[in-house]
Amino acid sequence: MLVSIHTRPTLEDVAARAGVSRATASRVLNASPRVSPEALEAVNAAVLALGYQPNRAARALVTRRTGAVAVVFSEPEPKIFDDPHFARLIRAGARALADVDVQMVLMLVHSPDDQARAHRFLAGGHVDGALVFAPHRNDELVSIVKKLPLPVVYAGKPWGSLRGMHLVDNDNEGGAVLATEHLKSLGRKKIVHVSGPLDELSAIDRLNGFKSALGLDDKGAAKVTEDGGFTREGGRKAMAALLAKVPSLDAVFVASDLMAAGALETLQEAGKRVPQDVAVVGFDDHVTIAEHTSPPLTSVRQDSDEQVKHMVAHLMKLLRDETVKTKKQMLPTVLVRRESA
């Protein structure tokens, strides 16, 4: 059996060494039931001895499966990317996909150019499916992706009709209720809200939770709410605006930790003590932020790791063509108490 040193072993080599045919060896690798115990063992031994690794390209060619999944972030404002939230999602995705042994192909979509490229790529059959993070209103990418014959799982609710879409969302509204109720239970009377950008449904859901916990209608809510755009600077400004609008405020529910960090700075500058004068609750429970503000931030935890895990699991089911019972999943949120409220 002469084999060049530098050529990787093929299934043929494995089969030869195990004394079976390529077909049988293949069956062993794919855990087909129709194979005798002896053959199974022989093949496994050969695989081990040769350090055999299936050739992905060859396999992909015949199965019409690439073994790769795209993870797509559509975010018009590339700056937003510095939000540690994204790092966390990416990390979770990398881990979850590696666990099921599929390649993660990361795609960042900012411009229309990027959209076109993503379209080409996803339509080109280079991946078996996609995980899509596209929270913004009227995101072109969503309509593009919808038309593709490609299994897709969304993170949160994309804007527009949700018919036939698969998604894993956090219970934003429930979390907001939790936060607001907590502030109420502290005896706070004048509770205000720094919302996220209202072109994202997660921000809207959080706002709705806030409203329903306080029994506010749209008009009432408008008086005690400011949009902070999910950025630190936005949180800073929104808080300042609220202080001007509602001087007597004694509590604020901020729709993200990053904004809450900004809001805390504003409060401090305004001479307000937290939590004595103003109680603050954030959203995300981003440890690297929440634990390092002063005072440490009480926040609503949404478990991004869990969300991504669910998304991956769901997509794998789709890929295995299992009939999935629930197309939409909602993950619970919990309140994590620290010192700010």
Next chain:
Amino acid sequence: MLVSIHTRPTLEDVAARAGVSRATASRVLNASPRVSPEALEAVNAAVLALGYQPNRAARALVTRRTGAVAVVFSEPEPKIFDDPHFARLIRAGARALADVDVQMVLMLVHSPDDQARAHRFLAGGHVDGALVFAPHRNDELVSIVKKLPLPVVYAGKPWGSLRGMHLVDNDNEGGAVLATEHLKSLGRKKIVHVSGPLDELSAIDRLNGFKSALGLDDKGAAKVTEDGGFTREGGRKAMAALLAKVPSLDAVFVASDLMAAGALETLQEAGKRVPQDVAVVGFDDHVTIAEHTSPPLTSVRQDSDEQVKHMVAHLMKLLRDETVKTKKQMLPTVLVRRESA
């Protein structure tokens, strides 16, 4: 010409429509010179009409090229990942690789398990090359990767012998000199340093720059330096330690913006005014941090985007088998003045 609607067109289809053979069509796609203008046009028209996209798997099978590159982050402390620096690198990688039309396969390795997996994957021929971020001393992953017959470009200097390795580094030492000289030029007399973890060469280089700018030897440096571990909290603590050790300090060069943010907090708590009492210079020029500290942070800019671009360009050359003249590249750093110094 009956073609099922749902099957994607193959090169065969293109060739047929163009009235040429598969081989000629292939040559057109691969920009081979030996093809007549008429054939070229006919094939291009057919490609367009059919919306043809080459089958990556089939191509990979015959060319033994995958069209994918791994981007590997080796970081024992997964928490560190929340550092926006990583997000920036990942974003830059995604963009640069997309620009040259290669898939980016992201791999995060934290544990020995991850290392084994990475080893298997990289050895398995699933990618054509790799970009490796592994800054820590004695990182097992580096030795693993070194042994692989795989083109690799490193970010910064990995620990150990650099023989035959390709890397793109920032001028950490030069940047540190810049920072320290700047503090000197401000008339500061008692300049101290918060360093990064000394198991990373970037941290050591920055420390060396600091030392050489002040003409300090090891012993002298030890008296005015503290390790802040490249974390915000570490920066906080290191600053406190320095205040205790060198009460008369009037300037500090901090080896990362994240640590500088922590240091600023400590200074504030200690009642020091920045920059009046203590001038502060950071490193990284991380806008989302540097522009939002109070006061905004003067910092040494290292252009990560540029670094990653160079890494990608270098790797592509390696893949094209061009003989590369310089194996190591050093990118300049510049000082960005804001208000803290």
Next chain:
DNA sequence: ACCTGCGACTCAAAGGTTTTCATCGAGGAG
């Protein structure tokens, strides 16, 4: 008139795997 050289092109093999279909052998039913 014949060969040579050359450019444009076609043929067909190769690349490594999965999967269908056929084959083979053993064991049970009659």
Next chain:
DNA sequence: CTCCTCGATGAAAACCTTTGAGTCGCAGGT
């Protein structure tokens, strides 16, 4: 003892592209 059934296995087709070898026609040299 023969026929069937059924489980394990093997042969070969199929997946789609690249590429080296070979064909063909034509211009130019002898």
